[in-house]
Amino acid sequence: MSERVVLVSYPEKHVLMLTLSRPKSRNAVTEQMINELVEELDKASSNKDVRAVVVTGDPDARAFSAGADLSGMENRVEGSQKQASRQDVSTFRDAGGFSSLAALRCSKPIIAAINGAAVGWGLAVTLACDLRVVADDAKCGFTMAARGLVNESLSSYLLPRLIGAGNAKELVFTGRVFRARDAVPGLFNYVVPQEQVLRKALDLACEISANASGLSVALCKTLMDVGWDSSPEQAFLNESKCLHYVQKVRTEDLQEGISSFFEKRAPQWKLDANEDLPDFLPLRQRINVKSNSKL
Numbered sequence: 351m352s353e354r355v356v357l358v359s360y361p362e363k364h365v366l367m368l369t370l371s372r373p374k375s376r377n378a379v380t381e382q383m384i385n386e387l388v389e390e391l392d393k394a395s396s397n398k399d400v401r402a403v404v405v406t407g408d409p410d411a412r413a414f415s416a417g418a419d420l421s422g423m424e425n426r427v428e429g430s431q432k433q434a435s436r437q438d439v440s441t442f443r444d445a446g447g448f449s450s451l452a453a454l455r456c457s458k459p460i461i462a463a464i465n466g467a468a469v470g471w472g473l474a475v476t477l478a479c480d481l482r483v484v485a486d487d488a489k490c491g492f493t494m495a496a497r498g499l500v501n502e503s504l505s506s507y508l509l510p511r512l513i514g515a516g517n518a519k520e521l522v523f524t525g526r527v528f529r530a531r532d533a534v535p536g537l538f539n540y541v542v543p544q545e546q547v548l549r550k551a552l553d554l555a556c557e558i559s560a561n562a563s564g565l566s567v568a569l570c571k572t573l574m575d576v577g578w579d580s581s582p583e584q585a586f587l588n589e590s591k592c593l594h595y596v597q598k599v600r601t602e603d604l605q606e607g608i609s610s611f612f613e614k615r616a617p618q619w620k621l622d623a624n625e626d627l628p629d630f631l632p633l634r635q636r637i638n639v640k641s642n643s644k645l
Contacts, residue, residue, distance in 0.1 A: 477512060
């Protein structure tokens with residue numbers, strides 16, 4: 351069995367850390383890395399001890415992720431052209447998209463601790479995370495078009511929503527590599543010195559874990575993610591459904607939140623961000639994107 355390339359640890363109470371670890375290849379993404387990341391994010395949703403997730407890069411790689419491993423790609427492309435058929439489009443899937451979908455459907459908040467270079471998939475996958483902390487000198491870029499590729503990992507959906515269509519198209523069309531300190535506002539939540547990246551991400555994870563009901567965070571996450579594509583009226587109805595659930599159906603955390611506030615103590619949350627979710631979720635129909643082919 352090959353060594354795992356997504357390492358699991360628990361650096362703080364209720365905080366799961368997933369470390370991308372291919373240090374000899376600057377954490378370049380592989381099918382194995384994507385599969386393991388999807389697996390761990392799915393497991394995080396059902397793990398009652400996890401209230402927040404931090405994703406970072408192995409520091410020995412001096413990168414968060416350098417994106418696709420381009421070594422030998424020319425030969426692989428040549429071979430795939432010979433095997434191509436008209437049916438390929440019906441079964442072909444962007445592997446990176448599965449990792450972004452896993453991040454979006456995870457019921458726990460995900461914080462990307464971008465502790466080094468993040469290019470291609472390495473930057474695109476962080477768009478699906480809820481918060482992003484980056485090293486100020488990290489080299490970043492959506493370099494797909496500069497390699498003859500196109501948007502991947504849901505970046506065509508996520509990037510314009512974070513920084514606006516014009517800014518998104520400029521970064522993608524030019525394939526520009528830039529320092530994180532020069533990034534368009536909205537791409538990152540915090541830009542800090544490299545040695546502070548992980549600590550800042552862990553502090554955010556601990557703050558969320560301690561201050562907020564896990565169930566409330568899970569519901570707020572889905573409300574805001576779905577809200578990108580809904581009308582004001584639909585957002586109103588979605589919020590009303592969720593408010594009814596926490597005020598009338600599962601009230602334990604609401605009662606604890608009010609009691610702890612008046613008693614001036616830390617809350618002791620009772621509800622789970624997976625088992626106690628309402629039956630009416632998801633608020634948006636999920637499309638089956640799987641095919642019979644391998645990633």
